[in-house]
Amino acid sequence: MIRPDNIRKEILMQLYAARPLSISAERIARxxxxxxxxFTPHEILNELIFLQxxxxxxxxxxxxxxxxxxxxxxxxxxxxxxxxx
Numbered sequence: 530m531i532r533p534d535n536i537r538k539e540i541l542m543q544l545y546a547a548r549p550l551s552i553s554a555e556r557i558a559r560x561x562x563x564x565x566x567x568f569t570p571h572e573i574l575n576e577l578i579f580l581q582x583x584x585x586x587x588x589x590x591x592x593x594x595x596x597x598x599x600x601x602x603x604x605x606x607x608x609x610x611x612x613x614x
Contacts, residue, residue, distance in 0.1 A: 532572075533572075533576060533579075535566070535568075536568050536572055536573060536576045537576050537579070537580060538613065539557070539561050539564070539566060539568065540557055540573065540576055540577060540580060540586070541580070541585065541586075541601065541605060541608070541609045541613070542609070542613065543557050543560055543561070544557075544586065544599060544600060544601035544605065545601055545605070545606060545609045547600075547601075548600065548601050548606065549600065550600065551589055551598035551599055551600040552598060552599060552600075553591070553596055553597070553598050553599070554570050554573045554574040554577055554597070554599070555570050555573075555596075557573050557577075557599075558570040558572075558573045561573070577599050580605070581599070584602060584604050584605075585601065585602055585604055585605035585608055586599050586600070586601060586602060586605055587599065587600050587601075587602050
């Protein structure tokens, strides 16, 4: 797998595990770092936008501030289960 594919897989894995909650790109990057990856928040955000354009992820405005948070869409759940489980 190439790096963007690894980032997308990690994003989907985290969002799948967190559903139905929404989480930020920064939290995804922090948790990925704990798992041994060196993905930057910028890389995570770029791939989140890619996944959003594909209809697998939905972005929301955080009610507390202006930070975007993301959750997995039903299509993303199905895709994750078919591809990675």
